[in-house]
Amino acid sequence: MDTINLPGFSRPILLNDILWLKGEATYTRIYYKDGSHAIVTKPLNYFSQHSTFIRVHRSIMVNSMYVHGLIQGKPRSLKLQLSTGTLLDVSRPYYQLLGDLFPSK
Template identity: 35%
Template sequence: MLKAIIIDDEPNAVGLLALRLSQHCPQVDVVASCTNSHKGIQAILDYRPDIVFLDIEMPQMNGFQLLEAVGGISFSLVFVTAYDKFALKAFRYSAIDYLLKPIDTQELIQAVARVEKQQKTAPEQLEALKQQFNNPGKPFPDRIALPYQNGVSFVNLKDILYCEADDNYTKFYLVDGQHHLVTKPLREIQDLLEERDFLRIHRQFLINLSHIKKFVKGEGSYVVMSNQQTIPVSRAQKDRLMERFGWL
């Protein structure tokens, strides 16, 4: 069983989440529900949970301040939030799980499943997320968190050659020859990176435009990347690729 704590200043939100967990996630035991940040801190210290469902915006003490007061994070963290698109991208860059209010049952089930498979939330993930929330006008960072079975790797965007779809997973290929497989579909990665000099040129590939060495046009168009890998360009995406570079 996973010991869970819910911390949210809205009693209705706490009750609904606890009900959804009891109905759809029998492997989760809600050992404490708190509508006060200070009580939430004490509950974490008393129960040593496996997972904490935490609201960010709360009176007196927000979610980040609560976590700082707790000290070291020895649990998996799932933020429960009503934030906008900017905030959701911040979560994705840091690879910290979140649930958007009103909570969708299937997304809750998936979040719990991810917690079961992965390690605890790393301090670096939380710090990356905190910086984005404290500087909402700041461009998204030059690094992205890539979760894997034993933890999280932070990778510089400039070191990503391309990403390849693998069913509901995405494989990242890096300049040093390393590969990272993450449990996110390519469409989610596309949503994050196409604002940062990346382009999806094929249903299976998202590439870093900075690493293109050659573009070969024709019936079977393709690009040659800086590692000499050739990647096909779909007919539908060829014009988008040419527009990004202003090619004739």
């Protein structure tokens, strides 16, 4: 199992436990499978070294193993649905990449 060492945590975190990430300046908010979240003092780009995470927005990365699919909203609007039902906005620069990787609903 792949893990990641994060400041403020005494042990490595399993990548499989992380659903998605939200960048907040030089911090990142981590959302876990169990519904909890934490903030770490690492920028969002720190997590791009792991191929598990895919950027879908300037400030959002998702764990690719929990992506359920894409949902076409209003014209020129795309949302990514996680297996938990969470919907996340996808910004236009990532439409093509995500459309190639995941099926549209």
